[in-house]
Every structure is written in C-alpha cells, then in structure tokens.
Amino acid sequence: MDVPSCLSPSHNSLHASLSPHRAEPLLQGPFRSCLVRQSQRQSPKKRVVFADMKGLPLITVHNFSCDIQHSEKLPSSSSVQQLMPAGPTEVSSYTLGFSQPFLDYDRFNRCLETQKVCLERCDIRGLFLQGTVQVHNVGYEKIVVIRITFNAWTSFFDLPCVYMCHFFPGDTDIFSFQVELPSGPPGPDGTIQFCFYFQCAQQIYWDNNQGYNYSLKPSDCFPMNFVSEQISLSPL
Template sequence: MRFMRDRRRARSLPACTASLLGDGGARKRVQFADTLGLSLADVKHFNTTDEPLVPHAVLSRHRRFQAPAPQTHAQPVLLPCFPEPADAQRRAREQRVALEKVHVTQFEVRGQVLTRTEDARALVFIRYTFNEWLSHVDAPAVRVPNGRFTFSVLVPPLWSASAVHFALGLRSAEGEFWDNNEGRNFSFRYGYGRPHAHALRDT
C-alpha cells in the first residue's frame, strides 16, 4: 500500500570518525537516535551536594497515598449522675445510713458508708443493678472503725449507653433503712471525662 512505502525508517547516527577511517585501534561506538536524528540519551553528572529535583506531580501523588496518622480514641468512663454527697453526719442521724464518699474507676465503684445505729450486729449492704432494675444484686459492705463500712462493686464492660444504679441499705434490730439519694438512686453512666478516677467526698 502507498502509505507503507512513504514511511521512513529511523537511522542511527554514524559511528565516530575514527571508526569510519578504519582505524584498527579504535572501538566502534553505537549511539541511538530518534527519527529526527536527535540523541535519545543525555548524560548528566551529579554532585553529592546537589538537591534532587522531584516533580510536583510526583510529590502530590506521594502525599495522597501516605498512610493516615493513627488516631487515638478516648475510652468511656463511669461518670456520676448525682451531686457530691454532702453533710453525711446529718443524713446518717436522720436515716441511720448515708453515703459518705465514693471512688470510681473504669471497672470498679468503691465507697464508704457512715451509719448511726445502736445494733452492733447491724448489716450494711449495697443493692445495685446493671440492667435498669430488671434484676439486682445485694452485696455486703465491710465494717471498719468509727461506725463506717466500705463496699466495692466490679463493673463489667458495658456498652456506652449503660448505667450502674445502686442504693445503700442497713438492716438492724431497729429495722431496715436506706440511703437511695432521696428516691433517685445513685447512678453512674458511661461518658467521656477525665481518664483518672473520679472521687466524691463529704463536705
């Protein structure tokens, strides 16, 4: 076909002059060229102090594929949903038992209870629930000096919408008495706050 005959083949540049003269001591040199006879390769010498020139397109592509920086996610902790217990002495006189202080970490609630009773065999306990009072557990508190008791409740890992509710009970020869935050119970819900333990103390 005609257009095939019109195509021209690319030619290599001629070898060096010494090769054309047939100098037996000279070695032939081959140089590649394009269709216009221009060299296909350039030789550039670099210094160790030279700064490399990276095209902007390459840099932008590199930034696009860089791995994202790891993100840290705060862990939810139990936060109190009741005001700080105040005037435990007065409340203990009125209702025989009162929450004096509470200390909470991510997986534990510990507290101190103040009592006013003449019964040396009085039993103090904490009633708590993890399922909004569908069921509950009664755990005895431990007697310590000066009419006080301490308790500890281990909290299992719960989903962020969960809560821990509890109330304090006293059983003695005089009857049964409660400190349930005036009927509202003492509650902790998961939220994002200070990562260390939260403490409430009697004023």
C-alpha cells in the first residue's frame, strides 16, 4: 500500500493504528469533552458611597422608622365645626321680579340676535345679586356693564362685568356680574332696577328688558309692615 507523501512523517503511527494485531488506541490518555462548563465567577457586591458637594464621604446616617407617633389627639367633630368659618347668615330682603330669561330659550335667542346683549340668568345669594350676560362676538374688545339703581333712578351705578373663559368658543361670549344689595328692610317695589349695555366696535347695545328694566321686589320673608312703612316714607 502506497502512502502519500504528505502523510510520510506519520507513516509508522498510521500503520500501527490500522494493524489488526494491535488493540492499543492511537491516542493515549483519557477522553475529555470539548465543552467544559466553567464555574461561574462571583461578582463582587456593589457598594454605594454618598458624597457631599465637595466630594467628601457622608458619615452621618439617620435611621427613620415607619411608625408615626402622634403626640396630640385629633380634635373632636364639635371643635372642628367651631373652627370652620360661619356661612352667610344675613338674607336679602329682595327677590327677583322677573322670570329667568334662559327658561324661554326662543325668546332669549331672539333678544340676543336683535340686541347683541341679553341677561342669561340671575340669582340672589345672601346680600349679593349675581348672574351672567351673553353678548354677540361682534369684535375682540368688549365692555359689558350693569347699570343699577337703589332709589328708582334718582342715582345709579355702572359696574363692569367680568369675562368668563369657556372651552368652546362660538358666536357669543359670557360675562358675569356681582352686586352687593342693601341690607335691612326692603324698599318699595321697583326701588332696585338694573339693565345692561354692551360696547364693542364703537357701538353700544342695550338690554333693558324690552324697556321695562329688570327689577327686584320685596321678599315675602320680611313682614309686610316694614314694606308699608317704607312706601309711606318714600317721596316717590
């Protein structure tokens, strides 16, 4: 059997491995797997060191407990009620002398379209007259004023209304007002009257309740003798 020249240096060993008279293996020594599982290295534990602004280590450690110790007892419900501010105890001697405009929706829209300004709703809470007014968005700069009298137009006051922001802009804007009413017994019917005017784009629009103005009347919660005395003493 001819052996190639490239295998000539190991001819004897190859011939010995192919001989049927020798049972010894070519490679001496124990067999080992080529995949050797190495033991996992234990990574050192991380250590966190806190430092101050200058880089120096902080050596003061404060331990806080989750248990909260209350040194004072909670106040009773009666003492809490005494600490709460008292609500308004004084009630106005007037009530509305007209129905809410927004209740008649069609009439309200017609007035708003014609006058460009219209009282939307009004209410008396405590000693305050408050409500909202709608105006047409005919220009950017708007002035809305409530004109009110407490003596049947012998004198009057002009008080500006406040613009109310809303998330859905449209063809109209809303303004609010709040006026303090006089305390004590009410005056004659029609003593307190008010109306609104809206100034925009060098134009002035009025809402005076179709020429009748909005008026307040004496409340039923006051005795009628107070009202009769005020009527007899009134010069009107």
